Amino acid sequence: MVVSYESDESTPLMISNGCGASCSGRGGSVPVGSSAGLPPLPPRGNGPPSRSPSATMLAASSGGVPLPCGTKTMHSVTVRNGGGSQTEVSQNEDLSSVDFKASSSLYALKFPESTTQLRDLDAAVADPVSMVVVFLTILVSEAARGLMLPSQWPYLQAMGGNKQTLGLLVASFSFGRMLATIPLGFLSDHLSMRDVLAYAGAVQMVGHAAYMVSNNVSFLIGTRVVVGLGSATMSVCRAHIARSTSKAQRTYYFAYLSALQFVGFAVLPAAGGLLAELPRLSILGVVELNEYTYPALVLVFANGAMIAALYKLYRDPPTEAPLIPRPTSAGPAPLIVISSTGTENVEAKPKPDMVALMVCLLINICFRGMVAELETVASPVLMGNFHLSLDNASYDIGFLGFLGFFVYMGFKPIAKRFSDRQLVLAGLGFAILGSLLLCQSFVPLPLWSYSVGLGLIWSLAFPVGQTAVLSLFSKVLAGLPAGGFLGVFSACGSLARVLFAISAATIWDLLGERAVFGGIAFMSIVTSLLGMSVYRRLVPPGV
Numbered sequence: 408m409v410v411s412y413e414s415d416e417s418t419p420l421m422i423s424n425g426c427g428a429s430c431s432g433r434g435g436s437v438p439v440g441s442s443a444g445l446p447p448l449p450p451r452g453n454g455p456p457s458r459s460p461s462a463t464m465l466a467a468s469s470g471g472v473p474l475p476c477g478t479k480t481m482h483s484v485t486v487r488n489g490g491g492s493q494t495e496v497s498q499n500e501d502l503s504s505v506d507f508k509a510s511s512s513l514y515a516l517k518f519p520e521s522t523t524q525l526r527d528l529d530a531a532v533a534d535p536v537s538m539v540v541v542f543l544t545i546l547v548s549e550a551a552r553g554l555m556l557p558s559q560w561p562y563l564q565a566m567g568g569n570k571q572t573l574g575l576l577v578a579s580f581s582f583g584r585m586l587a588t589i590p591l592g593f594l595s596d597h598l599s600m601r602d603v604l605a606y607a608g609a610v611q612m613v614g615h616a617a618y619m620v621s622n623n624v625s626f627l628i629g630t631r632v633v634v635g636l637g638s639a640t641m642s643v644c645r646a647h648i649a650r651s652t653s654k655a656q657r658t659y660y661f662a663y664l665s666a667l668q669f670v671g672f673a674v675l676p677a678a679g680g681l682l683a684e685l686p687r688l689s690i691l692g693v694v695e696l697n698e699y700t701y702p703a704l705v706l707v708f709a710n711g712a713m714i715a716a717l718y719k720l721y722r723d724p725p726t727e728a729p730l731i732p733r734p735t736s737a738g739p740a741p742l743i744v745i746s747s748t749g750t751e752n753v754e755a756k757p758k759p760d761m762v763a764l765m766v767c768l769l770i771n772i773c774f775r776g777m778v779a780e781l782e783t784v785a786s787p788v789l790m791g792n793f794h795l796s797l798d799n800a801s802y803d804i805g806f807l808g809f810l811g812f813f814v815y816m817g818f819k820p821i822a823k824r825f826s827d828r829q830l831v832l833a834g835l836g837f838a839i840l841g842s843l844l845l846c847q848s849f850v851p852l853p854l855w856s857y858s859v860g861l862g863l864i865w866s867l868a869f870p871v872g873q874t875a876v877l878s879l880f881s882k883v884l885a886g887l888p889a890g891g892f893l894g895v896f897s898a899c900g901s902l903a904r905v906l907f908a909i910s911a912a913t914i915w916d917l918l919g920e921r922a923v924f925g926g927i928a929f930m931s932i933v934t935s936l937l938g939m940s941v942y943r944r945l946v947p948p949g950v
Contacts, residue, residue: 534651534722536720536721536722537647537651537720537721537724538647538648538651538660540713540716540717540720540721541644541647541648541664541721542663542664542667543713543716544604544608544640544644544717545640545641545644545664545667545668545671546667546668546670546671547608547611547671547709547710547713548607548611548637548638548639548640548641548671549638549667549668549670549672549675550671550672550675550706550709551580551611551615551634551635551638551671551706552580552638552672552782553670553671553672553674553675553676553678553679553808554675554676554678554679554682554702554705554706555679555702555703556672556676556679556782556786556801556804557676557679557680557683557786557797557798557800557801557804558679558683558698558702558797558801559576559577560573560786560787560790561698561699562627563576563624563627565699566621566622566623566624566627567624568624569916570787570915571912571913571916572624572628573787573912574783574908574909574910574912574913575628575909575912576624576627576631577779577782577783577904577908577912578779578904578905578906578908578909579628579629579631579632579635580631580632580634580635580638580904581635581779581901581902581904581905581908582635582901583631583632583633583634583635583636583637583638583639584636584638584639584897584901584904585635585639585901585902585904585905586635586636586639587607587635587636587637588639588641588642588894588897588898588901589642589894589895589897589898590894591603591607591639591643591894592643592646592892592893592894592895592897593894594643595642595643595646596646599723600643600646600647600721600723600724601717601718601721601722601723603643604640604643604644604713604717604721605714605717605718607636607638607639607640608637608710608713608714608717609637609714610633610634610636610637611634611637611638611706611710612637612710612711613633613637614630614631614632614633614634614635614636614637615630615634615703615704615706615707615710616703616707617629617630617633618630618631618634618700619694619695619696619700619703619704620693620694635901637710639897639901641893641897642893642894642896642897642898644664645661645664645877645881645893645896645897646893647724648660648661648664649881649893650724651724651725654882657878657882659818659819659822661874661877661878661881662818662819662822662874662878663815665815665870665874665877666812666815666816666818666870669808669811669812669815669869669870670808672782672808673804673805673807673808673811673812673865673869674808674809674812675805675808676786676801676804676805676808677801677802677804677805677808677809678702678805679702679801679805680797680799680800680801680802680805681798682698682701682705683698683701683797683798683801684798685698685701698797759884760883760944762944763883763945763946764880764883764884766937766938766941766944766945767876767879767880767883767896767945768880768895768896768899769934769937770831770835770872770876770934770938771873771876771877771880771899771900771903772899772900772902772903773835773838773903773930773931773934774834774838774868774872774873774876774900775873775899775900775901775903775904775907776903776904776906776907776930777838777842777864777868777869777907777927777930777931778865778869778904779903779904779905779908779911780907780908780910780911780923780926780927781861781864782904782908783908783911783912783915783923784911784912784915784920784923785804785861785865786800786801786804788857788920789803789804789857792857792920793854793857803858804861804865807858807861807862807865807866808865808866810862810866811865811866811867811869811870812870814866814867814870814871815870815874818870818871818874821871822875822878826946827875827876827878827879827882827945828875828938828942828945828946829875830871830872830874830875831872831875831876831879831938831945832935832938832939833871833872834867834868834869834870834871834872834873834875834876835868835872835931835934835935835938836868836935837863837867837871838863838864838868838869838872838927838928838931839928839931839932839935840863841859841860841861841862841863841864841868842860842864842924842925842927842928842931843928844856844859844860844863845857845860845861845920845924846922846924846925846927846928847921848921860924864927868931877896879945880893881893883945883946910926911923911926914926
């Protein structure tokens with residue numbers, strides 16, 4: 408592959424072009440990546456140079472000659488030359504109308520991505536099998552929370568636990584996840600995602616096996632920390648999506664990933680009810696299989712199947728996220744200037760808004776915190792206040808999760824109609840309504856009213872708001888390392904689940920469950936006011 412050049416001076420030029428196009432100009436041609444001393448050319452009075460319609464061109468400019476491109480830029484760029492002068496080219500401006508008057512005569516246009524990178528990116532986006540494996544991974548990781556949700560309270564009580572230790576048990580899983588989320592996210596930026604996810608699955612298997620043979624509260628809490636360490640795969644899975652999809656696609660794929668995450672911890676509690684119906688068995692007098700330990704056994708096998716799928720079917724995505732459009736017939740990709748002083752990347756990349764990032768993290772903490780409080784008190788209140796059995800409480804929570812799953816499945820048309828920031832505020836609004844209904848003391852709540860209040864938070868607020876704030880955060884990143892920063896996002900959510908689970912158990916023990924729901928209402932109102940105060944900044948850079 409070659410690129411053409413044209414000059415009215417004799418100046419050495421370093422040429423580097425990865426666009427895959429070729430062209431011929433009046434001055435000659437040179438191979439990609441080589442350094443050549445380009446000979447002087449005749450004056451421009453002999454007519455314009457010939458070129459291929461799809462070519463990327465070099466042009467002379469010391470005499471005020473316009474670049475002979477006739478195409479439009481896809482980003483705003485600054486073109487600089489060796490003499491220090493520069494010319495601004497705005498988005499969609501026709502390059503053939505721009506005069507580059509400078510002291511040095513050589514300029515070049517260049518696609519910033521090589522054809523190999525583009526080919527890898529196309530293959531990753533078009534690799535649905537790897538995406539399915541990613542979805543399976545997150546489902547198994549989140550099932551470690553959901554399958555245990557209905558039975559963890561009676562299992563803990565059987566070992567002598569109380570409300571305070573319930574808060575520690577719920578928090579221990581999130582604590583382990585918090586410790587591992589950021590390291591796994593950064594490892595995914597430098598190592599094979601396949602290996603990172605497989606090792607995490609192996610850690611989960613160890614934790615679930617230990618859970619099955621627990622005989623005291625401290626050991627039980629320790630096993631949940633181990634499982635949490637292995638299940639901290641969300642940042643890695645999100646990084647896979649961030650690397651293999653465009654910004655336009657990302658909201659929908661994040662919604663699908665969040666839907667499976669939601670299925671894992673909000674719908675699969677119903678499966679815990681089904682497992683409670685299985686007969687009790689003893690394996691060699693060491694492992695007792697019952698309504699408390701069957702979920703752990705299922706998860707051991709599920710993680711084994713996930714590891715096998717990773718090594719059989721999964722392929723790592725490109726190392727770089729598709730942050731810029733690929734060149735199309737509508738125009739070239741952003742420019743890179745190549746002059747006698749070297750090569751300069753002159754793409755005007757947007758910078759992340761740190762205030763918007765921090766607000767997104769706080770909103771994420773709010774949504775994760777309210778879910779942690781529901782995980783702590785919802786099932787015990789159903790069994791204690793409304794006298795439901797373990798399996799019936801499981802079915803009630805699973806049904807609410809099933810409704811939330813439909814919200815996720817309908818998120819694509821919702822996202823087309825409303826912006827991310829609008830959906831974030833809508834989610835907070837649902838949380839306020841649901842928590843106010845649950846915390847009021849004017850009218851006694853029958854089971855159906857309690858379920859409605861839970862549903863507004865569990866089935867509407869979290870699916871809508873959490874998906875939107877995740878999508879917004881990923882867009883506001885503006886080119887920062889996806890794995891690491893999405894790991895920070897996940898770790899903040901895990902920290903919220905640790906702190907809010909413990910606080911919910913303490914408040915429930917001291918003041919009752921209505922005070923827990925009142926705290927959710929207060930937190931949601933404050934977060935809504937914060938979001939509205941910076942509403943104009945909650946947009947991706949460049950929008």
